[in-house]
Amino acid sequence: MHIETNIVHGGVHHDEKTGAHVPPIYMTSTFVFKDVDHGARLFKGEEEGYIYTRLGNPTIDLLAEKMALLESAEAGLVFASGMAAVFAVILASCHSGDHIIVDKIIYGGTYTLCQNVLPRAGISTTFASPGDATQIKAAIRPNTKLILIESPANPTLKINDIAYIAELCHQHKIMLCVDNTFATPYLQRPIELGADIVVHSATKYLGGHGDLIGGIALGKKDFIESMFKMVARDIGGCISPINAWLILRGLKTLAVRMERHCANAMAIARFLKSHPKVERVYYPGLEDHPGHEIAKRQMRAFGGMVGFNLKGGREAGKILMNSVKVCTLAVSLGDTDTLIEHPASMTHCGYSDSDLIASGIDPGFVRLSVGIENIEDLIEDLKQAMSKI
Amino acid sequence: MKKGVNKYIKKAREMLAERERYIKQEVKKMRFDTIAVHGLYSVTEALEKNQGAIIEPIFMSASQAFHDSDEMEAALSYAIPAWTYSRIHNPSISYFEEVLALLEGYGFDGSTGCCATSSGMSAIASATEPFLVKLKKKAREEINFVSTCQVYGGTFQLFNVRRMEERGIECRWVTNPNDIDQWSKNIDKNTRFLYGELPSNPGLVFFDLKKVIDLAHEHGVPFIADSTIATPALLRPITYGADIVVQSVTKTLTASGFGIAGAVISRKNIVSNIPNDAMREDFALYLKQLPNRDIGWCLSPMQAILSLNDIRTLRTRIDILSQNTMKVAKFLEGHPKVAQVNYLGLESHPLYEVASKYLWLVDAEYDERYQMPVNRYGHLLSFVVKGGINSARKMADNLKRIWRATDLGRIKSVITIPAISTHQQMGACARCMACIPSGLVRLCVGGEHPDDIIADLDHALRKVGGK
Numbered sequence: 001m002h003i004e005t006n007i008v009h010g011g012v013h014h015d016e017k018t019g020a021h022v023p024p025i026y027m028t029s030t031f032v033f034k035d036v037d038h039g040a041r042l043f044k045g046e047e048e049g050y051i052y053t054r055l056g057n058p059t060i061d062l063l064a065e066k067m068a069l070l071e072s073a074e075a076g077l078v079f080a081s082g083m084a085a086v087f088a089v090i091l092a093s094c095h096s097g098d099h100i101i102v103d104k105i106i107y108g109g110t111y112t113l114c115q116n117v118l119p120r121a122g123i124s125t126t127f128a129s130p131g132d133a134t135q136i137k138a139a140i141r142p143n144t145k146l147i148l149i150e151s152p153a154n155p156t157l158k159i160n161d162i163a164y165i166a167e168l169c170h171q172h173k174i175m176l177c178v179d180n181t182f183a184t185p186y187l188q189r190p191i192e193l194g195a196d197i198v199v200h201s202a203t204k205y206l207g208g209h210g211d212l213i214g215g216i217a218l219g220k221k222d223f224i225e226s227m228f229k230m231v232a233r234d235i236g237g238c239i240s241p242i243n244a245w246l247i248l249r250g251l252k253t254l255a256v257r258m259e260r261h262c263a264n265a266m267a268i269a270r271f272l273k274s275h276p277k278v279e280r281v282y283y284p285g286l287e288d289h290p291g292h293e294i295a296k297r298q299m300r301a302f303g304g305m306v307g308f309n310l311k312g313g314r315e316a317g318k319i320l321m322n323s324v325k326v327c328t329l330a331v332s333l334g335d336t337d338t339l340i341e342h343p344a345s346m347t348h349c350g351y352s353d354s355d356l357i358a359s360g361i362d363p364g365f366v367r368l369s370v371g372i373e374n375i376e377d378l379i380e381d382l383k384q385a386m387s388k389i
Numbered sequence: 390m391k392k393g394v395n396k397y398i399k400k401a402r403e404m405l406a407e408r409e410r411y412i413k414q415e416v417k418k419m420r421f422d423t424i425a426v427h428g429l430y431s432v433t434e435a436l437e438k439n440q441g442a443i444i445e446p447i448f449m450s451a452s453q454a455f456h457d458s459d460e461m462e463a464a465l466s467y468a469i470p471a472w473t474y475s476r477i478h479n480p481s482i483s484y485f486e487e488v489l490a491l492l493e494g495y496g497f498d499g500s501t502g503c504c505a506t507s508s509g510m511s512a513i514a515s516a517t518e519p520f521l522v523k524l525k526k527k528a529r530e531e532i533n534f535v536s537t538c539q540v541y542g543g544t545f546q547l548f549n550v551r552r553m554e555e556r557g558i559e560c561r562w563v564t565n566p567n568d569i570d571q572w573s574k575n576i577d578k579n580t581r582f583l584y585g586e587l588p589s590n591p592g593l594v595f596f597d598l599k600k601v602i603d604l605a606h607e608h609g610v611p612f613i614a615d616s617t618i619a620t621p622a623l624l625r626p627i628t629y630g631a632d633i634v635v636q637s638v639t640k641t642l643t644a645s646g647f648g649i650a651g652a653v654i655s656r657k658n659i660v661s662n663i664p665n666d667a668m669r670e671d672f673a674l675y676l677k678q679l680p681n682r683d684i685g686w687c688l689s690p691m692q693a694i695l696s697l698n699d700i701r702t703l704r705t706r707i708d709i710l711s712q713n714t715m716k717v718a719k720f721l722e723g724h725p726k727v728a729q730v731n732y733l734g735l736e737s738h739p740l741y742e743v744a745s746k747y748l749w750l751v752d753a754e755y756d757e758r759y760q761m762p763v764n765r766y767g768h769l770l771s772f773v774v775k776g777g778i779n780s781a782r783k784m785a786d787n788l789k790r791i792w793r794a795t796d797l798g799r800i801k802s803v804i805t806i807p808a809i810s811t812h813q814q815m816g817a818c819a820r821c822m823a824c825i826p827s828g829l830v831r832l833c834v835g836g837e838h839p840d841d842i843i844a845d846l847d848h849a850l851r852k853v854g855g856k
Binding site: 028242 | 443451453691
């Protein structure tokens with residue numbers, strides 16, 4: 001089957017017992033046993049069945065199965081958030097004393113997790129640029145277990161060559177985990193490119209409507225099983241069945257949504273590139289983007305995220321933020337609505353200009369999560385807001 | 390009928406017979422709380438149909454798939470109990486309906502059915518509509534029904550404007566429902582049903598239910614009760630012979646306030662002068678399969694399960710809320726700035742006697758704390774602040790904890806001034822008829838500690854001018 005068909009049908013079957021065309025939401029914390037022996041067999045894992053929603057739930061399992069199919073993974077495990085999924089992957093692949101390598105360009109939440117939380121578990125992190133073989137080789141230690149990258153990466157839309165990095169990892173018997181949130185399996189399937197693990201913030205394009213928080217990790221069956229046993233079962237971090245169901249619902253339109261997100265983003269990137277108040281545009285779909293050739297190779301299209309630097313720096317960014325009418329000022333991304341974020345005045349407002357530049361963010365940098373609205377309305381909105389600068 | 394179709398019908402009959410047996414021999418013997426908690430959802434059903442889920446799943450699916458065309462034919466012709474399409478029916482809605490049917494029929498020998506609706510108003514509209522059909526071919530046919538005039542403002546609007554003004558169906562208002570002659574005088578051969586809301590919102594009017602039901606049946610017409618304020622935890626009109634009960638499930642039944650829902654509950658073989666056997670035999674099922682299927686005011690399966698979850702704790706909740714309200718009512722009764730308090734539980738209330746005849750906390754005699762029948766009067770009261778509407782507004786504006794909102798039944802205390810909100814659309818004249826003075830304040834007491842609610846009221850009343 002083609003991915004568009006799998007996005008609609010894959011992994012989800014009619015409820016056999018009741019005939020429900022759309023599977024029900026199993027909003028239950030616990031499940032009954034036929035008798036004591038039945039319960040004992042379930043707990044020992046001698047029989048398949050449900051015990052308690054933290055340990056497994058029919059609605060959540062459907063999502064895991066469907067995502068595994070879409071990402072060409074053997075199995076998946078769903079979490080309460082993308083961060084819970086990332087944390088579980090790290091914890092499942094490392095023991096205390098182990099080491100991981102993380103791309104310098106990474107979502108801020110992941111960065112903080114590595115900086116502040118992992119040391120408490122005795123796991124150390126080196127931030128490096130994984131596209132650079134010498135940098136990676138220098139960073140690898142005997143106890144390195146995992147390399148974690150994003151592509152396109154948040155927020156500068158850097159493209160990582162997944163196949164190349166996967167090969168490098170495997171030469172050193174290190175697992176590669178790719179955060180595929182920006183691309184989604186519709187545009188890019190890292191496991192087919194050689195990655196071992198894929199993580200998602202399902203809050204973004206997978207759910208697609210900004211109405212939930214969720215995450216998922218996918219990979220080989222034995223890794224997912226050990227992640228369940230070592231992390232999820234005892235720590236929790238499980239998703240609510242209703243959120244899993246909402247993601248299943250959102251997923252059905254993933255292909256059509258992504259098509260529109262990509263088309264709109266490309267048009268906006270081109271518009272911004274020709275705008276006199278814009279210094280630089282970050283979009284992998286533009287020919288002059290440094291990762292354009294790699295993106296063309298490993299992605300079906302270039303995604304819905306666009307970044308750009310305003311010539312007027314921090315002040316220009318503030319004016320733009322306060323002048324847009326259609327774009328919504330908000331963090332998060334992947335919603336049907338266009339969301340606009342200016343790190344210097346919003347998420348990173350405590351940073352001075354020099355601090356910002358040191359962490360790789362231009363004070364005039366703006367991130368757009370391009371929605372599925374009419375493109376003319378979006379460009380018109382940006383045009384009028386830019387004219388205020 | 391085709392052999393294949395018959396196979397499904399045979400299977401369905403066995404299933405229905407087993408269900409009937411289960412209700413009669415097991416469920417009907419259970420106490421109110423047990424029914425509220427479980428309904429008909431059994432361990433067997435959980436294991437056989439729902440992966441062992443102890444909570445009824447939310448079937449968020451528009452339609453049902455069938456094994457083959459035979460099953461489809463049997464289902465669509467209503468020859469087997471299927472759910473087909475969620476506008477008509479749905480497994481989650483079914484769990485919800487079964488519980489409400491059993492609770493309203495608690496203490497009643499016969500069986501009851503329920504049809505869930507998208508709101509309390511659609512419950513009222515759908516419970517009354519089938520009786521207002523034209524029976525003659527004449528262009529104009531005199532049709533009337535008789536109702537207490539102390540009804541919720543929305544109901545008044547439905548009866549007065551939609552039915553009377555727009556369709557020429559006469560609603561004959563009874564101003565004093567305790568005057569049985571007034572009811573009697575209004576009934577004639579064109580009367581289709583009698584309708585009453587008790588206790589009424591917001592005036593807390595109550596009447597001798599049994600007498601009015603008997604009168605309706607003497608004339609061959611059904612009695613329809615809006616029992617929203619009482620809930621089956623305090624009053625089950627069907628046990629007194631009422632034919633149909635309507636509930637705004639949005640209110641006290643579901644104190645969480647998670648959404649809008651309604652229900653029509655009926656007993657089997659209702660009294661009616663409409664020549665329609667299916668409708669008489671099982672009104673709720675008829676409603677569900679035919680008129681409501683065509684009209685489409687169906688409930689969302691999500692809402693059904695959210696509501697069901699609230700109903701599980703109904704009896705204990707009503708007990709506590711009633712006790713809190715009694716304490717608040719006594720405080721208000723003694724307050725110098727309050728001219729009048731309407732709460733059926735106050736001995737000073739003119740309808741205290743008749744209300745006490747009917748409003749009993751279900752199963753109090755089996756409750757360790759009481760071990761005998763106990764009266765409870767619900768959590769709605771109303772009062773008049775001295776100084777009229779301006780004083781009422783001043784008091785309401787100075788509340789800090791109690792919410793100003795047009796809502797009742799919540800676990801949070803809510804206050805309303807009906808003349809400028811819930812009952813504004815009916816106009817001053819109709820408000821006068823329904824005993825709603827402009828300075829009347831409606832208070833629905835929640836689950837907070839009553840001392841905090843009293844303190845809030847006391848503080849706000851102090852801000853009101855005058856002696």
